[in-house]
Amino acid sequence: MLSFEITARDGAARRGVLRTVHGEMETPGFFAVATRAALKGLDPRAARAAGVQALICNGYHLAVQPGPDAVAAAGGLHRFMGWDGVLATDSGGFQVFSLRHGQVADELKGRRRLPASPQGQADDDPMEAVRVDEDGADFRSYLDGSRHRFTPENNMALQRALGADVLFCLDECTPFHVTAGYTRDATERNARWARRCLDAYHELGMAERQSLYGIVHGGVYPDLRRWSATEIAAMGFPGFGIGDCLGETKSDWYGVVDLVCPLLPDERPRHLLGVGEPDDLVEGALRGIDSFDCAMPTRIARHGQALRLGRRRYRLDLLGSACRGEDAPIEAGCPCSACTRFGRAYLHHLLKAREMLGISLVAEHNLAFTARLLARVRDAISAGRLAELRAEVVAEAA
């Protein structure tokens, strides 16, 4: 069972410690995304040294490969992947439904997989591989096309076999382009699934070692958000996630979080799903968020993008020709093992030459950057100066 202690406050922001049977993390904190039980090329030992406190793996990917039995046979996910710190799994619902709704990239590019009329039933086109009904969702394996089914109950059994410290309820995460009616139906079903997840979680005796987070839905609709937050909060989960569609712009999600956080029990941890840009971390913390997860730091590393302050969008393009002869590290003074050992010219060379080490080193820096920024956030909360830090971080990006 998880315990959460709040040690300092600054307005709505809270600093605290989340304790699990596999260790603790300081909050506001960050879960690095290890989708398939690995941070791509980055060794977990190096990630730990870079300041990574916690990882989150994906229930959908691990259900398909290697399968929950293989992980359970190895003694659970911590031992399987050699991670002795805080570990989360998400239900896999997001991935299952993104087969149905399309990826965010599809949304940005105007590609829609879901029929305009939300009947809740996809046809049998392999591209429309997800069928959802009141009981659960059928989907196909991305590996071999085999049929799988997630229900709230079997998803809890899956996450029990994986054995992570923090779990999330099975849910459908609606995209931005669906109608208000579709979002309402999904939000209401998600609340019924949350109750079933919680019941299964208790029946399976998971509460002693694992903590299940309920997820607040409702898309960009304030009345649905308010309804969902109230319903989910009343169920008494050990922690809460804020999920579903957060809107198109940053101010959209600021509004969602501003609305939801006051409706959640103050003493329980709150996780903002899938958000992790540098300014997001500060803005989320200001509004009372305790943890974040985001694939961005490792994903942009694969495109040669390093995180730093004082740059547009907090990015340094290591593939750019300006880095070719540059002896300086990504960020002067950064204590990460990429910045203390290597100049930009070497990283540029590795990325140009497609040497995998380049991606791993940039990922290591990006995770170290994120960890250090959150350490500054925590210190600012203790000092009552988080607004000042926000001004600095946001100004640096301009």
Next chain:
Amino acid sequence: MLSFEITARDGAARRGVLRTVHGEMETPGFFAVATRAALKGLDPRAARAAGVQALICNGYHLAVQPGPDAVAAAGGLHRFMGWDGVLATDSGGFQVFSLRHGQVADELKGRRRLPASPQGQADDDPMEAVRVDEDGADFRSYLDGSRHRFTPENNMALQRALGADVLFCLDECTPFHVTAGYTRDATERNARWARRCLDAYHELGMAERQSLYGIVHGGVYPDLRRWSATEIAAMGFPGFGIGDCLGETKSDWYGVVDLVCPLLPDERPRHLLGVGEPDDLVEGALRGIDSFDCAMPTRIARHGQALRLGRRRYRLDLLGSACRGEDAPIEAGCPCSACTRFGRAYLHHLLKAREMLGISLVAEHNLAFTARLLARVRDAISAGRLAELRAEVVAEAA
């Protein structure tokens, strides 16, 4: 300047220490192949911890990208790539000429790029991108097709800019399928180039910090090998490589090494180029070889193959279904950070899921395996029991 001290002998085998301005290596020892100044995904710090004593980078690849000026501007290859141990560069001749002659794989598959009549001139077909004359060789960049030229003199300037501890003369490495006449012409020209390399090396004042190895050629022809060994030995290089075509079978190269080693000065180090299977290391050491380099340990990692004794061809196929549910590490008792932290089931999963970490961990094990086997070779030499170790290693592979 390098110093080489022999500390124990067992028949023709020698144990020793090679000292350079950047550290020392125990011999018989192994240079791990970091072609483009990186061991693919493996962090040099992890490689060092796995027992890697020395790296060898490729002059051709680094000449093309990032170029010698970029490396020199970063303070040389050691600093550029964050490696503070023994470092070698090869001239790049092998890669230049493999454009002309085709790869070993081409040879095995019966594909021939070189015209049957060895005129020493390739035509202007982009696939026959190498022109060789008495003065040097023209070749095209593998990156952008731009023209480059290697001569013995500019190749020494290149290797001076890179700044490695151990250097090799520019040479043409002949393949197995050429005629005896072609091999004789190339062997004689290689000897003339070796003299020019040595002269340039001294004129450029490199001898104080860098050590140039002359390379013995002659393919599979005993008279040419004898002639080349005698000529190259007489030039007085700080060390010697045994290169060129070593034949089709292992007994072919045993014969070459048996013939060549007694013709080289006893007190100078001898490097066998491009050889590194487990039995090769023992067989080479038995014949008086002091160092090896080979891309195999890192290359086979990319195909999910782990090195171990007690297996056919010293390989364990981690992609095989037998590893899917196997909790045991690659090799029980192996102290490498892959074997002490992860079971085969996890490595199997990573490799199946194409997570880069899987390749890095297997490469780490394979280099640790190679380092440990050579430590056993050195101890066996000290104990006068290298023949016993050979019997054990060769028997295990049967």
